Amino acid sequence: MSDETADAVKPAKRNVFKALEVDTRLLGMIGAFLLVCIVFNLLTEGRFLTPRNVFNLTIQTVSVAIMATGMVFVIVTRHIDLSVGALLATTTAVMAMTQTQWLPQMMGLELGHPMIPWITILIGLLTGALIGAFQGYLIGYQAIPAFIVTLGGLLIWRNVAWHLTDGQTIGPLNETYLLFGGINGTLGVFWSWAVGLAASVAALFALVQGRRTKMGHGFTVKPAWAEALVAVFIVGAILGFVAILNAYEVPERVVARDPALYGCAEAEGCVAAYGIPYSVLLLIAVAIVMTVVAQRTRLGRYIFATGGNPDAAELSGINTKLLTVKVFAIVGVLCALGGIVASARLGYHTNDIGILDELRVIAAAVIGGTALSGGIGTIYGAIIGALIMQSLQSGMAMVGVDAPYQNIVVGTVLVLAVWIDIQYRKYTGAK
């Protein structure tokens, strides 16, 4: 009670952002992203921000964004991983071979058996984890620089993928597996709203819970109006996102192929929309888990401590070698997850899947504010970074910018983003 009155007197002196306690950095990144969207929307006369394009943009971002969350941990611990694109290719090669040949031929599971996609995914994740852990072992225990280990990895895993598949395109892939690709697997209108509402309730619950915990320890909390404003903003963002995806209607000819799939008796007058793709749900799940790991677990605390001061971490009894193994194993798993999405989106495993992804993933993490000097980075930043990169690329393609010029722009944006981040840190006095 006394807290509230104290706060009621103060607000005049406080600045609005302070009262809201929102991360100005997060606001800046969202602002940059919106700016990119608005500029392209103007340049394309409104074609950029159609539900269809937003939908496509989202599903194109997922694979890189998933891997970028792991890259945050790698860069925070002062390492780098150049092998993610190649590692993705090896995991998709393994998964494609597992579902189309190894399981059917060696295990006698006939094609289309309901267990095939799940066994495949499990093997893929395991492969990613093992390769990642092995690279982490070379870096942590054998003290070979991450740059070298993963540069070697880039060459090795890209071509292990080639070897496993004899350089062939492998497919078609399992139907259930393809659901993770994006447009082939979406929640539909009803379940999208259901998920949106559930997420809103969960977010509100988390806000209230956080406030309670703070008050329980007798810490000052932000004024109720500020809390409410943040809540409105979050719920608005969630539901707005769902509304856009739900506005993307399934084309009539697609509905006509199988109206029952969309809950209609006949194609005539049947209106259906895609809603949230499973791949996006997967990304959201990854984002939540990785954020919780980063902020609320010992593992996350040790990752950031090691990045901030490796000697101090060591002297505090943290096993930084084992930590390195864990971090790279996590990236390996995320490469496999990204690989599931990427190959399911294509419908095949191809030789050039994931090529140059290492650069996109590193750029996403760095644009998202991860500092190469270590110790600093956020999961949400990396995801917004991935979105910004993808928007730039799609937007320029829509405007008709030639590929070489696209790369010049993306390169410039990368350097500019890091420069702005450095200026921001100087300005706010953070290191």
Add this chain to the structure above:
Amino acid sequence: MATPLVEMKDISIAFGGVKAVDNVSIDLYPGEVVGLLGHNGAGKSTLIKVLSGAYKMDSGEIWIDGKKVEINSPRDSRDHNIETIYQTLALADNLDAASNLFLGREMVTPFGFVDDGGQEAETRKIMSRLNPNFKKLKEPVSALSGGQRQSVAIARAVYFKAKILIMDEPTAALGVHETKMVADLIQELKKQGLGIFLISHDTREMMDLCDRVAVMKNGQLIGAERVEDVTEDDILSMIIMGKNPKDKAA
């Protein structure tokens, strides 16, 4: 006298060709403050880092409470109730005071998550005792002054109820007032029966705070004397000349 809390016997450690610590033996009793003096590079930090598990000795033995122990890592040292304030402070600059205080020993909720609220509350408590002016609990410690950082490092060593405390130049960055507070803290901990190794270059301060002072030069122990048996000048000449004047007298 009672069994020593710590006995370090014939400790040697070399880096490349440099004998950083050369056959040094030293002990520490409960409720005692032993000061380590010596010029820059004499081997003081290296000697105590053997005890805190940061370095592995090449030869020698460590006994704690009359039992021989193996200290191979900082964790081993902490398990023997040894806490260390390092000369470099050993803080993760990007984390806040509470995260640093509990680094490696986080408080967790029943679900196994780090209990940041609980850690912050505990940090407030101990800081209000050690440094009442300390208010920057939310900022990364890189945003703190040298003295504030030092008080975080001191709080970390004191919070976990050590029996043996190692303080490597704990007052180097502190103002007059804060130095006085550390001196009071040392007296208080001593009364509680802790044994303290204290390293400092301030001979005057060492004469006041310590029960015994040990002087090192070029990795060797020149002598360890009770403060009432020596003068400040004796100590200075030990540091500079590398000879114990009492040896000459004998």
